[in-house]
Each structure stands twice: as C-alpha cells, then as structure tokens.
Amino acid sequence: MLNQLRPALVLLVALTAITGLAYPLAVTGIAGVIFPAKAAGSLIERDGKVVGSSLIGQSFTSDGYFHGRHSATTAPDPADAAKTVPAPYNAANSSGSNLGPTSAALADRVKADVEKLKAENPGQPVPVDLVTTSGSGLDPDISPEAARFQIPRVAKARGVPEDKLAGLLAAQVQGRWLGVLGEPRVNVLALNIALDDLARK
C-alpha cells in the first residue's frame, strides 16, 4: 500500500485545490459578475434597508398582512443552549416539523388551526397549506386559494374594499413554469409589500 501513498497524496492535494477551491471560487467570481443580485441572496431593499429576501419567507402575524405557512424552525433557548425554542422563519436554521401522519401532536395542531380559520372565514373550505408546515420552514409562497381565503380579514384590518385586494392578489399569482412544472403560487412577502405600497399612495 506504501507505493500508493505518493499518487494518493498528490492527487488528493491537487484535486482538493481544483474541486474545493478553484471551482467554487471561479463560480463565485463569474456569478458575482453576471448575476450579482441573485448570487447575494435576492435581497429586497426598501428605503435603504434590507427587509428580506424574495426567496425566503418571513413571519407575518398581524391581521393587516397576508400570512405565510406555518414554520417549524427553532432557535437555541437563550436560557439553556442545549434546548431549542420555536422561532418561526428562522432563516439561519431551516427545518420542517418532521411530524408523521399518525402523530397526535400534528393532528391536534391542525385541528386547532382549522377551527380558528373556520371562525375567521366561515363557510369557506380551509386551504391545506395554511394549516401545514413547509419542508424548510422558510416557504416564501402560499397557494392562490390560501391567499384568497385571507382577503376578508386583511380587508377588515386595513379598511380596504375586498375587490381591490382581490385585484392586487390576482396580479401577484405566478403560474406553473411554461404551464407545466410546479404549482401556482403567491409570494407572501411580495404581496404584502404591494399591500403597503397601496397604503402609501
């Protein structure tokens, strides 16, 4: 095995330099020139401040904003670093709930949310994506049905007519890629920014 040592060592060092340094740095350099905004994380600035990334969901809880999906992300517990506490849309620690199909915790959580949403908008079927957590905990999107479901609440909180919000929402719906791939969706942050712009005018 000893006579294999020189080729092993040289190839390891050389291929490390090529694949671990030259390749990622070359891609970083080229991407920084041709797609600078995307390479930096598709950040959105408003009034000179970074308010988020167009690809990363953020937590919305007030009645006057459209809400995203449930997020199961956590953060270290400030009181005890070995434990974690819920921290929705923690974009430095992505994760899902990992609750299985026969989990009582999942069933109880969904049941409570379904009841709450039914009270908020009686008579409408509850969209499944509003009561389930996303895989990353950072899903930026909701389905168009889930956005429409929230129009009455947002309209009431903002004092804006519902049909005006429906028009705003319709402009934000993104279809499938070439009509085939993926699912129709609405970016919640973009929708809420459009909502704030409406109020500014």
Next chain:
Amino acid sequence: MTLNGWIQIALYCAVVLALVKPLGWYMTRVFTGERTPLSPILAPIERGLYRTAGIDERHEQSWLGYGLAMLAFHALGFLVLYALLRLQAVLPLNPAEQGAVAPDLAFNTAVSFLTNTNWQNYGGESTLSYLSQMVGLTHQNFLSAATGIALAVALIRGFARASSKTVGSFWVDLTRCTLYVLIPLCIPYALFLVWQGMPQTLGAYVDATTLEGAKQTIAVGPVASQVAIKMLGTNGGGFFNANAAHPFENPTALSNFVQIASIFALGASLTNVFGRMVGDERQGWAILAAMGVLFLAGVAVTYASEANGSPVLNALGLSGGNMEGKEIRFGIAASALFAVITTAASCGAVNAMHDSFTALGGMIPMINMQLGEIIVGGVGAGLYGMLVFVIIAIFVAGLMVGRTPEYLGKKIEAREVKMAMLAVLCLPLMMLGGTAVATVLAAGLAGPANAGPHGFSEILYAYTSAAANNGSAFGGLTGNTPFYNTTLGLGMLVGRFFVIIPALAIAGSLADKKTLPASAGTFPTHGGLFVGLLVGVILIVGGLTFFPSLALGPIVEHLAGAAGQTYSTGG
C-alpha cells in the same frame, strides 16, 4: 393525482432518456482513453497531474491493486476532512464564526461524505464554515462520485475483457472522471442554479428587518457550486439543514426539475457506457428497462399516497393531499417524484420532509434503499449494485435449466456468485442489525421524535439510509448523538466497502476468464424475459428480507392511520 402531475412525471422520464445516449457516448470515450472535444484544454492538466504524482498513465492495476489504491486514497481523504471539521474554528472563511465540530459528529460527517452517503447529522448553515463546505464537502462530493464511477467502469472492464489480469488504473479513472466529466458539467450547471436564484457568495449572513419589524438573519454562502455536484454526483448532502426544500437550495420549479434530472443523468448513462464497452448497447438498455419498471412502480405508489393525503388530517375536513413538510412551489407531484428519485439513486437530497410523508408514501423510499439502490442508483454504485443482481439472476436462471450460467460470454461460477451474495447480504445485516440494536438500547430509543410505529420507522429509515449510502432521513430522529453518529457511521462504511470490494473481486475474476462465443443454448440477456427475471429476483430477494420490518413500521402505521389512530409522545 392530477393530469398535470403525470405530465411532469412523463416529461421527466423523457428528458432522462434523452440524456442517456449522448452522455453514454461521451463517458465511454473518456474511460477508454480516446480523445474528447475537451481534450485540448484538459489533457495538459491531466498529464501534469500524473507527472507530479508519479503515475504512469499506461500502467494498469489488478483488481487488488485497484482496490488498495482506492482505500489508500480514502484513508487520506478521511483524515483531511476530519481534521478540517475539527479545526474549522481557527481556519479562514468562517464569517458566521462556527465552532469546532464535535469529534463524533466530525467522524460521522467525514465518513458520510467519503462514502457518498451525506447523511446530515450536521446542520449546514448552523454548524459548518464556508471553508468546510467548500474544501471539505464540495471536494468530497466530487471524489466520492468519481470513485463510484471509476469502480463501475472497472467492473464493466471485467465483463468486456478476456484473459486480462488488470481492470484499469484507479488513479487514471479517478482523475479523468473528475476532470472530463464532473467539472465541465458542474460549471454551467452551477451558473444556471444561480440564475434561478441560488446564492453564491463568500459574504456573511445577512441581517434583515422584516415588514413587521422583527430581525431575520438570512444564511447565505457558496451554495450553487456545492449543489451542482451534490446532485450530479448523487451525493445529496445539503448546504442547508432543510436541503433542497430550502428556497435557496432549490428556488424554483425549474431548478427542481433540472436537479432531479441531474440525479439520474450520470447513473442512467452508465448503463449505456456498459452496453458500449461490452459491444452491445442492447445489454445496457435491458438493465435500464429493469430499473425503469421498478422506478415507475415506486412513483405511482408514492404519488397516489401523497395525493390522497393522511386519513387523520382528511378527517378534519382538509383536502388537497398531504402538504405537511412540502413546499408550495413544488406541490405534491414534484415532491413525490423527488422522494422516489433521490432514494432510487443514492442521492439523499430531499425537497420535502420524508418523515411527514404518508405511511405508504414514505415506505417506497425505504424499499428503494433496501433493494440496494440499484434503480439507476448512485453514480457508479447503482450500476455495480445492479450487475451484482444480474449475476444472481443469471445464476438462478442457470439453476432452472441445469446449465452453467453465462453472461456476455463469461461463465458465472462459484466465486462470482459467492462474492455477489456477500455484497447482497451485507446490506440487510447493517440495516436490520442496526435497527434491532437501536430499538433495544436506551441510547437508540432516545432518538425518535414520533411515537408508535412511526418512531420505529424513523430508526429503520436511518440504518437503511446509512448502509445504502443514501443520506436522506426521517429527520425527526435525533441522530447527532454519540450512539447514532458512531453506529450509523459504521453502517455507511460497511455498506460502501463491503459492496465495492466484492464487486472489484468479481471484476478481477471475470476479466481473467475467456469469452465464450454465443451458442444456441445461450440465454439472451437483452430481451423482456431477462428484464422480467431480473426484476423478479430483485423483488424476491429484497421483499423476503425486508417485509417483516416494513410490516412493523409503515404497514402497521398505514392501517392504524386508516382507522383514525394517533400516537402521542407523552403517553
């Protein structure tokens, strides 16, 4: 299920099939040492590497020499990666100030990337520095993929050659695969991913102030360059904890489609390399057909199960299928498809949380891995795993008609069948043995996050994924403990090398044999009968071995869920 969902699936199959011939043509030229369109640029680099390393390009190795070279290379690679993870806190390119990786986690992660498993007990954005991600993980993603392909090529040479003592040079195969195949594909691929929205920066994590005034720290990094090889090399280890479900690691439906196509691209094309090198492309298509049958059956079950949703949640008046743990931009069809592909190949990337799949939807990924990931499989690993099953199928066929079995003119004798069985048996030993140990020890039982049969499934999935070198998980399992880090690490080592070494031994003994001309008594191995026989042998071997454990996990959970039963961790 929707028509659109099936159109996405059909489109996927068409794209992968279209890639098989061109990539197969190109890779055959690379591994037979012929000139390629990229030779003018790459050949000087290649020659320089050989000169520095003292490698004679024309010197070939016996199967034993080939195996020893591979092991020496891996032993060194392990030491370097382990040291890098332990020392990352004092090394450069660490803007998030990540601390040293703990010894047991560093062992697990180093083994995991070395063996092309990429099990994620580490948390990506919360554990690793940019240097560890690039020099440690991106680099091992290349080399473990190149190793898998090199070994498959060595085994192909075993079938293709006659009366030869050698199976090729590991150093040449490794270098050529990295330089001519992986890097040229990864550079445009990574740039495409950035165009879709994937970050590629060495800058620090970004602090944003959300519309509601809260602070949000957004992890970024050199993501695209790592994801390109993670997919193409069927590695699967995420830059981020949530892997390809993370919007930065899979921004759009199009990036998702290209990612799943790239998981199968090289593995499927290697069947064509096989056909070309043994001089009959139909042999490659027959193997791909057997893979395709098993693949489509898996897709149909998982997609149907996820689209029907969980009975427990449907009872609350919900419709629209199982969206727990899935992302809106992919939806149910693309998430189910991804889960089947990633476990059919030994990729292990996920775009949805398998732990939250329905019982049957989550069972198919387990079965895919338990069959040895021979449905296209990991780059190289899938083909040599499948060829091991081919030997067993041929042996069974030979027994049925009472003739000495032959494949491609090679007599399949006791030595080959023994080695094939060794490779086939080490997987259930580690999968079922590991699960059995973990379910009786307190350290193992501390792992599952879910109660009832699903908790058992979490443990079974972990040892299955480790031994199969997949790397996906039922992520609720707390695997970052000394017990799981160590036992899963051992599972990965056995699952990788106890398949590789017997496969190489088969290559050596086949290369040494004469090639017999086909006669009227030769069983044709390019037709439907052979494909059916092969699929049957795979299902019988896998089914008989794993059915009891599946009955205790997903099958009983499916029945319990249909009856409305739930399980709580408190009681």
